[in-house]
Amino acid sequence: MAPKKILMIILDGLADRPVADLGNKTPxxxxxxxxxxxxxxxxMCGLMDPIAPGIRxxxxxxxxxxxxxxxxxxxxxxxxxxxxxxGLSLExxxxxxxxNFGTIDQEGLVRxxxxxxxxxxxxxxxxxxxxxxxxxxxxxxxxxxxxxxxLILRGKGLSPKVTDxxxxxxxxxxxxxxxxxxxxSKTADIxxxxxxxxxxxxxxxxxxxxxxxxxxxxxxxxMPRGAGVYPHIQSLxxxxxxxxxxxxxVTLVKGICKVAGMDTIDVPGATGGLDTDMxxxxxxxxxxxxxxxxxFLNVKAGDICGHDGDADGKVKVVxxxxxxxxxxxxxxxxxxxxxxTSDHTTPVSIRDHTGDPVPLMIYxxxxxxxxxxxxxxxxxxxxSLGRIRGSDLMPILINLSNRxxxxxx
Amino acid sequence: MAPKKILMIILDGLADRPVADLGNKTPxxxxxxxxxxxxxxxxMCGLMDPIAPGIRxxxxxxxxxxxxxxxxxxxxxxxxxxxxxxGLSLExxxxxxxxNFGTIDQEGLVRxxxxxxxxxxxxxxxxxxxxxxxxxxxxxxxxxxxxxxxLILRGKGLSPKVTDxxxxxxxxxxxxxxxxxxxxSKTADIxxxxxxxxxxxxxxxxxxxxxxxxxxxxxxxxMPRGAGVYPHIQSLxxxxxxxxxxxxxVTLVKGICKVAGMDTIDVPGATGGLDTDMxxxxxxxxxxxxxxxxxFLNVKAGDICGHDGDADGKVKVVxxxxxxxxxxxxxxxxxxxxxxTSDHTTPVSIRDHTGDPVPLMIYxxxxxxxxxxxxxxxxxxxxSLGRIRGSDLMPILINLSNRxxxxxx
Numbered sequence: 001m002a003p004k005k006i007l008m009i010i011l012d013g014l015a016d017r018p019v020a021d022l023g024n025k026t027p028x029x030x031x032x033x034x035x036x037x038x039x040x041x042x043x044m045c046g047l048m049d050p051i052a053p054g055i056r057x058x059x060x061x062x063x064x065x066x067x068x069x070x071x072x073x074x075x076x077x078x079x080x081x082x083x084x085x086x087g088l089s090l091e092x093x094x095x096x097x098x099x100n101f102g103t104i105d106q107e108g109l110v111r112x113x114x115x116x117x118x119x120x121x122x123x124x125x126x127x128x129x130x131x132x133x134x135x136x137x138x139x140x141x142x143x144x145x146x147x148x149x150x151l152i153l154r155g156k157g158l159s160p161k162v163t164d165x166x167x168x169x170x171x172x173x174x175x176x177x178x179x180x181x182x183x184x185s186k187t188a189d190i191x192x193x194x195x196x197x198x199x200x201x202x203x204x205x206x207x208x209x210x211x212x213x214x215x216x217x218x219x220x221x222x223m224p225r226g227a228g229v230y231p232h233i234q235s236l237x238x239x240x241x242x243x244x245x246x247x248x249x250v251t252l253v254k255g256i257c258k259v260a261g262m263d264t265i266d267v268p269g270a271t272g273g274l275d276t277d278m279x280x281x282x283x284x285x286x287x288x289x290x291x292x293x294x295x296f297l298n299v300k301a302g303d304i305c306g307h308d309g310d311a312d313g314k315v316k317v318v319x320x321x322x323x324x325x326x327x328x329x330x331x332x333x334x335x336x337x338x339x340x341t342s343d344h345t346t347p348v349s350i351r352d353h354t355g356d357p358v359p360l361m362i363y364x365x366x367x368x369x370x371x372x373x374x375x376x377x378x379x380x381x382x383x384s385l386g387r388i389r390g391s392d393l394m395p396i397l398i399n400l401s402n403r404x405x406x407x408x409x
Numbered sequence: 410m411a412p413k414k415i416l417m418i419i420l421d422g423l424a425d426r427p428v429a430d431l432g433n434k435t436p437x438x439x440x441x442x443x444x445x446x447x448x449x450x451x452x453m454c455g456l457m458d459p460i461a462p463g464i465r466x467x468x469x470x471x472x473x474x475x476x477x478x479x480x481x482x483x484x485x486x487x488x489x490x491x492x493x494x495x496g497l498s499l500e501x502x503x504x505x506x507x508x509n510f511g512t513i514d515q516e517g518l519v520r521x522x523x524x525x526x527x528x529x530x531x532x533x534x535x536x537x538x539x540x541x542x543x544x545x546x547x548x549x550x551x552x553x554x555x556x557x558x559x560l561i562l563r564g565k566g567l568s569p570k571v572t573d574x575x576x577x578x579x580x581x582x583x584x585x586x587x588x589x590x591x592x593x594s595k596t597a598d599i600x601x602x603x604x605x606x607x608x609x610x611x612x613x614x615x616x617x618x619x620x621x622x623x624x625x626x627x628x629x630x631x632m633p634r635g636a637g638v639y640p641h642i643q644s645l646x647x648x649x650x651x652x653x654x655x656x657x658x659v660t661l662v663k664g665i666c667k668v669a670g671m672d673t674i675d676v677p678g679a680t681g682g683l684d685t686d687m688x689x690x691x692x693x694x695x696x697x698x699x700x701x702x703x704x705f706l707n708v709k710a711g712d713i714c715g716h717d718g719d720a721d722g723k724v725k726v727v728x729x730x731x732x733x734x735x736x737x738x739x740x741x742x743x744x745x746x747x748x749x750t751s752d753h754t755t756p757v758s759i760r761d762h763t764g765d766p767v768p769l770m771i772y773x774x775x776x777x778x779x780x781x782x783x784x785x786x787x788x789x790x791x792x793s794l795g796r797i798r799g800s801d802l803m804p805i806l807i808n809l810s811n812r813x814x815x816x817x818x
Contacts, residue, residue: 366426366427366756366758367426367427368426368427368435368765368786368787369427369433369787370787370790371787382791383790384456384786384787384790385790385796386456386790386795386796387795387796388462388796392461392462392463394463395461395462395463395464395764396462396463396764397463398463398764399463399464399465399763399764399765400463400765402759402763404463404464404465404763404764405465406465406466406467406761406762407460407464407465407466407467407470407480408466408467408468408469408470408471408480408484408487409467409468409469409486409487409507409634409635409661
C-alpha cells in the first residue's frame with residue numbers, strides 16, 4: 001500500500017467557550033460553515049487536548065506537541081523559536097528573547113503591549129537597534145510580523161534563567177529583568193541596559209514621529225520575554241521520514257517549523273494578521289502537496305479575534321476559513337490524509353489561551369467515518385476519535401497515511 | 410465481595426477499515442453477529458489502542474500490552490516468545506529466532522514465505538535439522554504451527570543484534586544474516602551456516618519429494634528472523650495474583666502466555682489456522698474457568714483473512730466467531746468478567762497490521778451497561794469505556810473482578 005501525503009491545518013485559537021452575546025453558542029457554532037461541516041460528515045471527529053487535559057498551552061508548546069514532539073523535553077522558551085522564524089541562526093550558548101514593540105506612558109506604565117499593532121517601520125527601527133554596543137554580549141535584533149521582534153545575546157557566561165521585561169498586562173510598569181539564579185545576573189544586566197538604551201533611540205525615532213502625526217501609538221519600548229537557548233530536536237525527516245513544509249503563518253509558528261526541519265513557503269498576501277489571504281494560503285498548501293509528504297498550514301486570524309474579545313469578528317473569520325476549506329474540498333488529491341484542528345482554545349470571554357480541548361477532524365479515503373455532521377466544540381465530542389492528546393495526532397496521521405513502522409512482529 | 414474470574418477473548422486482527430467491496434463498511438459491520446451484538450447491548454464498549462494512538466503493533470507487543478506488561482520494557486524480539494510457545498526453554502545467553510519454512514526458486518528468489526502454508530511433515534524436517542553440527546553453538550530447531558518454526562543458538566559470545574534472513578516479501582532473494590554490531594558477527598556467521606546446511610538437507614528431503622508429487626510447493630529453505638534473548642518478566646501470578654491459562658492459539662501467542670506464567674490448554678481441532686474449531690475453543694475456555702482465575706482465548710482466523718486481503722472470508726470468520734460467542738453466551742458463569750477485543754487492526758485493504766484502534770466490549774454482572782447495541786469499530790466509539798490503551802485493559806478487568814489492591818488508604 002503506497003504511503004499517502006498529510007495535510008495538517010491549524011485554525012489557530014479558533015476553538016472557544018459559549019458566548020453570551022451569541023446566544024450561549026461558540027463562534028464556530030453560529031458561523032455558516034458548510035465546508036467544515038461537510039468534512040466533519042465525511043471524516044472522523046474528536047476532541048484534542050493540545051498538551052494534556054486542562055493544561056493551558058502556549059502557541060509554541062502546542063505546535064511542538066502537534067508536530068509530534070514532547071514540549072516538556074524540547075521547549076526551552078519562546079525566544080529561540082521566534083529567532084528561527086525570522087531567519088536568525090542560533091549558536092550553542094546564545095540566549096534568545098521574543099520581544100514586543102510596545103507603548104509606555106511618561107511614568108513607564110504600559111499603555112499598549114503591541115504599540116497599536118504596529119506594522120510599518122519596524123524594520124527601520126530594528127536596523128537601528130541591531131548591533132547596539134553593550135559590554136559583555138553581541139546584540140542581534142530583528143523584527144518579526146507586526147509588533148513582534150527577536151533579541152539575541154551572544155557572549156560568554158550567558159543564561160536563559162531571567163525574568164520577562166514584558167509585564168503581560170497594561171496599566172502597570174514595565175519590569176526590570178531579574179536573574180532567577182546567581183549566574184544569570186550578568187544576562188539580566190545586559191537585558192536591562194538594552195531596554196534603556198533602546199528607549200533613548202526610540203524616543204525621537206522618525207518612525208514614531210510619523211506615527212504620532214498620524215494619531216498612532218508610538219513604539220517607544222522594546223519588551224523582551226521568553227528567554228531560551230537553542231533547542232536540540234530531531235527533524236521530522238529523521239523522526240518520521242517526512243519531507244515537510246509550512247505555508248505562511250506568524251514568526252513563531254514558522255520558527256518552530258524551521259527548527260523541525262520544515263521548508264517555509266511564503267505566500268503573497270499571507271500576513272499572519274486578520275487581513276491575511278486565506279484563499280491564497282489554501283491554494284498554496286494544495287500545490288505544496290505535490291512536492292512534500294507533509295504540508296502544515298496555520299491560519300492565525302481566529303486567535304487574534306479571541307485575544308481581542310471580538311466574538312462577531314471571530315464568526316466572520318470562521319466563515320472566511322470555510323471558504324478556504326471549499327477550495328481544499330475541491331482540490332484535495334485522493335492520496336491525502338487531512339487533519340483540521342486548533343492549537344488551543346482562545347475564548348473571546350477570556351481574551352487569552354485556555355486549556356479547553358479543541359475540535360479535531362480527520363479526513364481521507366478508507367478511514368472510519370463516524371456520524372458527526374458538524375464541526376464545532378460540542379458535536380465533535382461524540383466522534384470516533386474520542387479524546388486524544390496533541391502528541392497523539394502525528395502518530396495517528398502517520399498510521400492513516402500508511403507510513404507507520406511496526407513495533408514488534 | 411468475592412473476586413470474580415476473568416475471560417479475555419482476542420479476536421485476532423478482526424478489526425478493519427471500511428472496505429469498498431463491502432459498501433464502505435467493515436467486515437464486522439456487514440456480518441451477521443447477533444451474539445456479539447447481544448454482548449455489546451448488555452455490556453460496556455469502547456475503543457482500545459493496543460499500544461498507543463497510531464502505533465502499529467506486532468502481535469507480540471500488543472499481546473504483552475493487553476496482558477498488562479509494558480512492551481517498551483519487556484520486548485526483546487519475537488524469537489524467545491515463539492520458543493516458549495513450542496515448549497523450548499531458553500537460558501540466559503541463548504539467542505532465539507522465529508523461522509519460516511519457505512519456498513525459493515533456483516536463483517534463490519523467494520516464491521512463497523510459507524511454503525504453500527505447509528502443515529504436514531514439518532516435525533520430520535525439524536527433527537533432521539535439530540542438533541545440526543555447527544561450530545560455535547549448539548543448535549536447537551523445532552517446528553511450530555503450520556509454516557512456523559524456532560531456532561535456538563546456545564553458546565558463548567552470541568548476540569541478538571543481527572538482521573533477518575527472511576526478506577519479508579516474495580520475488581526477492583533471501584537475505585544474508587548481518588551483524589548490527591561488531592560483537593554479533595559470530596552469531597551472523599552461525600545463522601548463515603545453518604541456512605545453507607539446512608538447504609542441502611531440505612533439497613532432497615522425503616517430505617519435499619512427496620509435496621512435489623502432490624503439486625505442493627516444497628519447503629526448501631528455513632528463513633530465521635526476530636532474533637531475541639530471554640525476556641525477564643513477572644508472571645501474572647506475581648503481578649496480579651492470577652492463576653491463568655491460555656486456550657489454543659498460534660505458537661507466538663502461546664509463547665507470550667507461557668513467559669507470563671500461564672498454563673497452556675491444548676484443544677483438539679484448534680489449529681491456529683482458518684479451519685480451527687472455534688466451538689471447541691469456546692467450550693474449552695468456559696471449562697477452564699473452573700480451575701483458573703484468568704482464561705485467555707485467542708482466535709487467529711480474522712487476522713489470516715486480513716493478511717490475505719480476503720474481505721468475504723473475514724465476514725464469514727465473524728459469523729463463525731459469533732457462533733462461538735453463542736456458546737459462551739449460554740454457558741458463561743455468573744461470576745465471570747469477560748472482555749472481547751482484538752490485538753490490532755488488520756485491514757484487508759492493507760494486508761498487514763495498522764495502528765487503528767480496535768473495538769472493546771466488557772461484559773459481566775454489576776458493570777455499568779451503556780447504550781451501545783452493536784459490536785463494530787464505529788458503534789463502540791460511543792460507549793462508556795471511551796478510548797483506552799491496551800495496557801489499561803488488565804487493570805480495568807482486575808478492578809471489575811474485585812481483585813484490585815487499593816492505592817492509598
